[in-house]
Amino acid sequence: MQKHIKFFKSLLGDENAHFDDAHRLAYCYDATKKRHLPDGVLYPRDENDVSEILKYCNENKIPIVARGAGSGFTGGALSVNGGLVLALEKHMNKILEIDMQNMVAVVEPGVINMDLQRAVQAVGLFYPPDPASQDYSTIGGNVSENAGGMRAAKYGITKDYVMAIRAVLPNGDIIRAGKRTIKDVAGYNVAGILIASEGTLAVITQITLKLIAKPKMSKTAMGIFADVKTAMNAVYKTMAAGVTPVAMEFLDALCIKAVNDRFNKGLPSEAGAILISDVDGDTETKLDADLAVIRDVFMQNGAIDFKVAKDEAQAADIWFSRRNCSQAINCYGTLKLNEDITVPRSKLPELLDEIEKVSQKYGIKVPCFGHTGDGNVHTNVMVVDKNDEKQVENGHKAIEEIFKIAVDLGGTLSGEHGIGISKAEFMPLAFNEAEMNLFRRIKMAFDPNNILNPGKMGL
Amino acid sequence: MQKHIKFFKSLLGDENAHFDDAHRLAYCYDATKKRHLPDGVLYPRDENDVSEILKYCNENKIPIVARGAGSGFTGGALSVNGGLVLALEKHMNKILEIDMQNMVAVVEPGVINMDLQRAVQAVGLFYPPDPASQDYSTIGGNVSENAGGMRAAKYGITKDYVMAIRAVLPNGDIIRAGKRTIKDVAGYNVAGILIASEGTLAVITQITLKLIAKPKMSKTAMGIFADVKTAMNAVYKTMAAGVTPVAMEFLDALCIKAVNDRFNKGLPSEAGAILISDVDGDTETKLDADLAVIRDVFMQNGAIDFKVAKDEAQAADIWFSRRNCSQAINCYGTLKLNEDITVPRSKLPELLDEIEKVSQKYGIKVPCFGHTGDGNVHTNVMVVDKNDEKQVENGHKAIEEIFKIAVDLGGTLSGEHGIGISKAEFMPLAFNEAEMNLFRRIKMAFDPNNILNPGKMGL
Known part of the structure; x- marks a missing residue:
């Protein structure tokens, strides 16, 4: 290890290569609240540093985990096999260019999502992906996990905005994938496979993102329903009616109660479920026309009330x-097992029905909210006492059943959080052996020594 | 070979396994007009047939080329190494489902693009990708080449509509990639890498496509310009003005003259270039507002006239x-070397300027038209006499220079036609050795025996 420390300090300078406990601790966690101590933390200054670091780690078989804000929910940024953290938020955090003519932004991976959103809005453009972590998560992390958000129903997710990527392979090779053009069909779609690869294939050093014209205005409305199933039924009927709301968000009765108790912002306490819908556009007329369609479909499908x-x-x-x-829903327990399953929109009523059955079977509250416009439901299995082994075990059983239900309904284990370590054990529920083997061969094609974020995605 | 013939005839029946000259000839060409005779032609009836066929070919190292309509421009469907053609248009050509609730279509690869467009329009939905070959090209081919089209500026290209793929690997394994959901981040984005892979990684057996609500109306307008450079300048300024036309198509003076001479449909003969723009939407007001913006930007940027x-x-x-x-432009020569280079929109004026220089240098007419809204220009190097070796050589030199110009401007060798064999030799202009090696390793991960469409993409 001393030899390695010497190498990295001489490459990066003392100020950018740290092996003390304070730095190791500062980079040992993420939003899973699990902890895995890395052996050291490196702050690359640029792509060439990344290349030199990876080359050395590859030759010496040292695990290395690229990291942005460490705000992921599935352990993607955790050094589960020790090794080094490659912390990209310190130096590689610049918006390199906002190209108004071609409507693209070029950024380093450590740029914070909201900083980019603000910078492009200042010049009348719009970067739609808005994960809940937008105030602190980085674009590099967003791309690596293919982050979604509230606006996906209308505007899609991170992958829909990535036009080009520069990245470093484990052997130190610097590659470019994609172009600043809508159309580019030369060569394999390497940018496409790097998106959502959770840092296991290459280290992304630069990202070119598509921007769109900023809609001039938006309005917010709320549909109030007696129960969850009626609300879920209204969701897919609205989307199929030809209107595309920016967001179609959902809270169930447990969520409404928790939010009202905690923040008292006046959600309708009598509701069994609410749907929150934003519409946007360039004219009041267009917004009102969209809201009229949503109101009609909601009211025809059992809504108690509709408020703009x-x-x-x-x-x-x-x-x-x-x-x-x-x-707010932390009031329901001391341990929250939160997942982000996603099903085809038409399966939402059945999904919520089945989740309710699981909740009753184990006697555990499962408050649900989420992005129903794209079928993405955040299910929260709330264990009352995290020190009660039986309760925790039941919580995990409930989660596994919910995963099975989602997959059986044609859905996915994860809509936006990724697999990491949290969902690795459930991969066989969703993928057969041929598919898992293909993933392993893809991993080998990029990273034959398995140094990049090893131990993730159930590979 | 007799052994193989026996195997395939017993697997598929005599009617679906053909080794006679008539069948071999019928499947030896594509739109490149080059010819490569396959050893036989197979008509799989379903995914299981595909699996059995690939497994056998893999074990016996028999090259096999999956084929839809054979309408590609770059030789993707040609059996350059002999072997078998896997013709998917005969049996695997069904629209399996149009799911109105989730707004997706599920199709077999042999479905013709326009058949799908018509079927979904009949129920009020819309599948936007419209390659020029839409009347005969298949969805399988569209996905394999990532086909573009006229509507890409607003609606994107094939890859923006592929939600899920079923495919067979060379070893016969059947894999599924993606879901009928907007969000899905479990596992590597295998669907993403199969798109545009030109049949070199797997045989696609089923495709789930995103549909959108059909816009209620559209209008067509034409901007008339004195010269190409002024028109190109207006293109990117229009797109950056916040309006998103469905199409922003371009014809230069040579194209206008050729079309008028041949068809006499009244394009303005005095124009040095025209831009054709479609706008669509749900109300007349919206369309007129969009057209007003386009008219303003055109007129402020040197248009002679603007006609709706x-x-x-x-x-x-x-x-x-x-x-x-x-x-129509075939009037300018007996050999047309047509390419589909693409550059960032703001580089269009420079691109057209440079192409004009190449045209003058070699004394060859290079009529240009195309999808300028997304920077995609069809450049046609017209060799007057295809039997004059010197002229043909000059034509090829001109093409190579044009490729270099496009790449230097941050563009790509191919916006929508793919690489195939036609552009294989130019891959080193666009990709460095590290990138080419990565492509080769990806190919190996899927197809270690190199049986799928060998000899393509410069691998």
Whole structure:
């Protein structure tokens, strides 16, 4: 190890290569609250540093985990096999270019999502992907996990905005994939496979993102339903009616109660479920036409009431409740097993029905909220006492059953959080042996020595 | 070979396994007009047939080329190494499902693009990708080449609509990739890498496509410019002005003259270049607002005139001229070397300038038209006499220079036609050795015996 420390300090300078306990601790966690101490933390200054570091790690078979903000929910940034953390947020955090003519942004991986959103909005452009972590998560992390968000129903997810990537392979090779053009069919779609690869194939050093024109205005509305199933039924009928709301978010009764108790922002306490919908566009007429369609479909499908936010303050209150729901439901237990299963929209009523059955079977509350416009439901199995082994075991059994239900309904283990270590054991529920073997061969094609983020994705 | 013939006839029946000259000839060509005789032609009836066939070919190292309509421009469907053609258009040509609730279609690879467009439009939905070959090319071929089309500026290209793929690996393994959901981040994005892989990685047996609501109406307009450079300048300024036309198509003076001489549909003969623009939406107000923005930007950027088609007949005439341009320009020579380079939109004026220089240098006419809204220009190097070796040589030199110009401007060798054999030799212009090696390792991960469409993409 001393030899390695000497190498990295001489390459990066003392200030960019740290092997002390303070730095190791500072980079040992992520949003899973699990901890895995790395052996050291490196702050590359640029792509060439990344190349030299990877080459050395590859030759010496040292595991290395690229990391942005460490805000992931599935352990993607954890050094489960020791080795080094490649911390990209310190130096490689610049917006390199906002190209108004071609409507693209070029960024380093450590740029924070919201910083990019603000920078492009300042010049009248729009970068839609808005994961809940947008205030702190990085674009590099967003690309590596293919982050989604509230606006996916209308605007898609991170992968829909990645036009080109520069990355470093484990052998130190610097590769470019994609172009600043909508169309590019020369060579394999390497950018496509790097997206959502959780840092296991290459280290992304530069990202070119598509931007769109910023819609001039938006409005927020809320549909109030007696129960979850009726609300879920209205979701897919609305989307199929030809209107495309920016967001179609959902809170169940447990979530509504928790948010009201904690923040008191006036969600309807009598509701069994609510759907929050944003529409956007360039004219008031267009927004009102869209809202009229949504209102009609909601009311024809069992809504008790439909309210359009009177002003920005009221819209902000509604969205505050939605955004802080995850935090509020901690009142239901000391351990939250939260997953982000996704099913085809038409299967949402059945999914929520089945989740309710699991909740009853184990006597565990499972508050649900999420991005129903794209079929993505955040299911939270709330274990009352995290020190009660039996309760925890039941919680994990409930989660496994919920995964099975989602897959059986044609859905996926993860809509936006990734697999990491949290869902690795469930991969065989979703993929057969041929598919898992193909993943392993793809991994080998990029990273034959398995140095990049080893131990993830159930590979 | 007799052993192999016996195997395939017993597996598929005499009617689906052919080794006679008539069948071999019928499947030896594509739109490149090059010919490569396969040893036989197989008509698989379903995915299991494909699996059995590939397994056998893999064990016996028999090259096999999956084929749809054979309408590709780069030789993707040619059996350059002999072996078998796997013809998917005969049996595997069914639209399996149009799911209105989730707005997806599930199709077999042999479905013709226009058949799908018509079927979904009949139920109020819309499948936007519209390659020029839409009347005969298949969805399997569209996915394998990542086909573009006229509507890409607003609606994107084939890859933006592929949600899930079923495919067979060379070892016979059947894999599924992707889901009927907008969000799915479990496992590597295998569907993403199969798109545009030109049949070299797996045989696609089923495709799930995203559909969108059909816009209620559209209008067609034409901007008339004195010269190409002024027109190109107006293109990117229009797109950056916040309006997103469905199409922003371009014809230069040579194309306009050829189309008028041949079809006499009334394009303005005095124009140095025209831009044809479609806008679509749900209300007349929206369309007129978009057209007003386009008119303003055009006129502020040197347009001589701006005309909105008065009725559908006039719009149809304009589009007829555009769609038949490729055919009309054959008047300029007996050999057409047509390429589909693409550059960032802001580089279009420079690109067209440089192409003009190449044209003058070699004394060869290079009529250009194409999808300028997404930077995609069809450049046609017209060799007057295809039997004059010197002229042909100059034509090829001109093409190589044009490729270099496109790549130097941050563009790509191919916006939508693929690499195949036609552009294979130019891959080193666009990719460095590290990138080419990565492509080869990806190919090995899927197809270690190199049986699938060998000899393509410069691998």
